[in-house]
Every structure is written in structure tokens, then in C-alpha cells.
Amino acid sequence: MKVVAQVLPALQTPLVNKFYQAHKARGKATRQDENWVLKGTEIVAACRVQRIAGHHFLSTVLVAPEQRGKGCARALLDAVLAAQSSVLYTFAYRHLRAFYEGLGFVMIEPVALPQGLAEKYHIYVAQGRQIQAMQYINPDQNRLCCE
Numbered sequence: 001m002k003v004v005a006q007v008l009p010a011l012q013t014p015l016v017n018k019f020y021q022a023h024k025a026r027g028k029a030t031r032q033d034e035n036w037v038l039k040g041t042e043i044v045a046a047c048r049v050q051r052i053a054g055h056h057f058l059s060t061v062l063v064a065p066e067q068r069g070k071g072c073a074r075a076l077l078d079a080v081l082a083a084q085s086s087v088l089y090t091f092a093y094r095h096l097r098a099f100y101e102g103l104g105f106v107m108i109e110p111v112a113l114p115q116g117l118a119e120k121y122h123i124y125v126a127q128g129r130q131i132q133a134m135q136y137i138n139p140d141q142n143r144l145c146c147e
Contacts, residue, residue: 001039001070002042003039003044003075004037004038004039004040005025005036005037005038005075005076005078005079006037006039006079007034007035007036007079007083008035008036008037008085010031011030011031012035013029013030013031013033015037015043016029016035016037016043016046017029017047019037019043019046019062019064020046020060020062020088020123022061023064023065023074025060025062025064026049026060027059027060029046029048029060030045030050031040032046032050032051032088033049033050034049034050035048035051036048036049036076036079037058037076037143038063038072038075038079040107040124043068044063044064044066045061045062045063045064045067045072045073045075045076046060046061046062046076047059047060047061047062047076047077048060049080049084049088049147050123052116052117052120053071053114053115053116053117054116055086055087055089055114055116055117056084056086056087056088056089057089057090057117057120058077058087058088058089058090059091060082061073061076061077061090063076063095067129073099074103077103078103081103081136081138082138082140084136084138087135087136087137088135088136088137088138089113089114089117089133089136090105090122090134090135090136091121091124091129091132091133092131092134093107093129093130093131093132094131094132095130097132097134100113100134101134103133104136104139105135105136106134106135107132107133107134108133108134108135109133110122110133112133113133117133119125121133136140
């Protein structure tokens with residue numbers, strides 16, 4: 001099956017939420033998000049790039065259980081990261097830290113987060129989530145600004 005990574009038009013946001021609900025994801029996509037999917041005939045992976053306090057935030061990365069271990073998350077996130085023109089933050093579960101580092105994210109201290117994201121981070125930690133603040137800076141971004 002051939003799969004393609006793409007941003008869904010805002011009108012198709014309900015498709016992402018249907019995928020999230022079917023797999024019991026915590027997040028809910030909105031039309032203001034960039035809702036990315038990896039799909040063939042149906043969605044096999046999804047994530048959101050949200051704007052929070054003026055910053056880009058990657059959240060709700062989910063691969064359908066039957067598709068895990070096949071490179072779907074990497075394929076989806078490679079496309080997302082290639083499209084970024086500014087710093088992208090995420091809160092990765094600690095057991096996935098090496099995966100995100102392999103994509104080019106670097107660990108940052110929570111005090112380095114912009115205020116709106118720092119507040120969200122501390123709420124999640126208080127809920128017991130085992131997460132790590134991380135950021136990604138597209139290497140092409142540096143090359144474009146400095147040539």
C-alpha cells in the first residue's frame with residue numbers, strides 16, 4: 001500500500017478526530033491546527049501542529065496500532081519537519097526521546113520554553129505524564145537565512 005504524508009484541508013478535520021477517537025487519543029484536532037496525516041486508502045498516522053502563544057507545537061502524534069513498527073511515524077514526521085520554517089516544540093514521552101532525537105529534535109529544559117508552552121508543560125507533568133520538552137530547528141532554515 002502506497003502512503004502519502006499531507007496536510008488535510010480544514011474541512012477534513014473531522015476525519016482526523018475520527019481517527020483519534022478510534023484509537024483513544026487524548027488530543028482533538030481543530031480547524032486552526034495544521035492536521036497532518038499519512039494515508040493510503042485510509043489514515044494510518046496523524047499529528048497536529050498547533051499555534052500556541054505564537055509558537056509552533058507538535059502534538060497528538062499517533063500511528064494506528066496495526067501500522068506501528070513500519071516507519072509510519074518517521075515518514076509522517078519527516079514531512080512535517082521538512083515543512084517547518086520556524087522552531088517547532090514538542091513534549092515527547094520519555095521512552096520516545098531517542099526516536100525524536102533521531103529526527104533532529106533536541107532536549108531543552110522547561111525553563112527555556114516560551115511562557116504559553118511552559119504553562120502547558122507544567123500542567124501535563126502535574127497530571128503525571130512522563131514527558132520531555134524538546135525543540136526542532138529546521139537545518140534548512142539556518143541555511144536560508146544566512147546565505
